[in-house]
Amino acid sequence: MALVNMRDMLSHAHRHGYAVAAFDLVSLDFLEAIIKAAEASRAPVILSLAESHFEYFDFELAMAATEAAAKRTPVPVAIHLDHGASLDTAVEAIRLGCNGVMVDASTRPFEDNVERTRAVVDMAHACGVPVEGELGYVAGVEGEDAEKHPGELVYTSVEEAGVYVERTGVDFLAVSIGTVHGRMRGAPRLDMERLAQINSALQIPLVIHGGTGLSDAQFRDLISRGVSKINYYTALADAAAQRIRDNLDAGAISGGYTALLKGIQAPMQAEMERCLRLWGSAGRADELLAECELWQPVSHLIIYNVAEGADADAMIAEGWRVLSAIPGVRDVFTGEAVKTDAGYRYCWNVAFCHPAVIDSYREHPDHVKFADTHFRPVAADRISVDYRKLV
Numbered sequence: 001m002a003l004v005n006m007r008d009m010l011s012h013a014h015r016h017g018y019a020v021a022a023f024d025l026v027s028l029d030f031l032e033a034i035i036k037a038a039e040a041s042r043a044p045v046i047l048s049l050a051e052s053h054f055e056y057f058d059f060e061l062a063m064a065a066t067e068a069a070a071k072r073t074p075v076p077v078a079i080h081l082d083h084g085a086s087l088d089t090a091v092e093a094i095r096l097g098c099n100g101v102m103v104d105a106s107t108r109p110f111e112d113n114v115e116r117t118r119a120v121v122d123m124a125h126a127c128g129v130p131v132e133g134e135l136g137y138v139a140g141v142e143g144e145d146a147e148k149h150p151g152e153l154v155y156t157s158v159e160e161a162g163v164y165v166e167r168t169g170v171d172f173l174a175v176s177i178g179t180v181h182g183r184m185r186g187a188p189r190l191d192m193e194r195l196a197q198i199n200s201a202l203q204i205p206l207v208i209h210g211g212t213g214l215s216d217a218q219f220r221d222l223i224s225r226g227v228s229k230i231n232y233y234t235a236l237a238d239a240a241a242q243r244i245r246d247n248l249d250a251g252a253i254s255g256g257y258t259a260l261l262k263g264i265q266a267p268m269q270a271e272m273e274r275c276l277r278l279w280g281s282a283g284r285a286d287e288l289l290a291e292c293e294l295w296q297p298v299s300h301l302i303i304y305n306v307a308e309g310a311d312a313d314a315m316i317a318e319g320w321r322v323l324s325a326i327p328g329v330r331d332v333f334t335g336e337a338v339k340t341d342a343g344y345r346y347c348w349n350v351a352f353c354h355p356a357v358i359d360s361y362r363e364h365p366d367h368v369k370f371a372d373t374h375f376r377p378v379a380a381d382r383i384s385v386d387y388r389k390l391v
């Protein structure tokens with residue numbers, strides 16, 4: 001189990017002058033290639049799922065596979081929601097297993113961006129989950145030609161960045177200093193002086209979106225000025241597409257789906273290993289693991305009996321509905337003892353994503369209301385314990 005706290009992960013990168021790769025994944029092939037590249041390089045990595053890509057895969061199903069991969073690998077990984085569109089998506093992402101979230105309000109006016117991001121930070125921090133905010137605007141669309149989306153790039157202002165971080169409480173800041181999402185012609189011109197000023201003013205991990213197309217020297221300059229997370233997608237998608245074209249040229253046209261996709265992971269993995277070396281994260285897995293909190297869930301267990309004559313079924317159904325929606329709750333198991341001689345007939349087993357949820361759940365107004373009006377009046381006979389996972 002090497003799912004780790006992303007705040008610790010990026011703080012380590014920031015202190016030691018390297019950047020963690022956040023590769024966006026759109027299929028199992030991407031997921032497997034990322035894990036293989038990270039394991040071969042002994043590198044920490046961020047498994048990133050962008051809401052703009054949700055049309056290509058089912059988020060819930062993709063998260064199940066992503067979480068399984070994160071738990072199985074020995075290298076430290078985090079699972080991140082990239083470019084979330086709303087607070088609701090962030091709540092859902094945490095429920096499904098993301099332990100880092102970004103809700104992108106960078107196209108909004110400053111005050112609106114602050115307000116929306118602050119709401120995400122309040123919710124996510126109550127779940128123990130760190131938040132990435134974006135100030136300034138990185139134009140373009142991942143996986144597409146930047147020329148097709150010539151939206152006006154807005155550079156991050158150094159003065160506004162300080163105010164934004166203080167008022168929102170974000171843990172990491174995505175900055176706009178000249179990169180664009182997607183494929184671009186020619187090398188972008190980056191405002192390194194602005195980046196250096198933002199870094200010395202903020203001293204928190206900075207994030208670069210639109211990694212595709214930057215030169216080796218540009219990556220080194222970015223990292224030496226506080227960039228600790230680099231988002232990267234288009235170059236991987238292009239490497240995969242080229243393999244499909246090569247398969248077609250080699251005669252796969254008469255084959256089926258698997259013939260077309262054969263060997264698709266290898267060129268992605270090679271490109272990722274190049275990035276991991278270049279960005280300085282290769283070989284860092286062990287030292288980072290030694291300094292990171294492992295991402296550990298909590299089981300909030302209540303065993304109880306219901307007073308004679310009370311409508312247990314209605315109370316349980318209402319509890320399941322209300323409690324499942326509280327941020328940081330991943331699952332609500334409502335149970336009845338299999339054997340009739342059990343000392344306690346019923347249970348709730350509420351899965352929290354992180355120990356921080358013990359307090360935020362207890363104090364959440366929906367929990368308080370349900371507990372005071374539905375549960376406690378009929379379940380005086382109860383035992384409640386929070387358990388952390390041992391093995």
Ligand code: 13P
Binds near residue numbers: 235
């Ligand atoms: P590229 O697709 O340009 O590599 O950018 C990826 C990205 O920034 C995802 O958030």
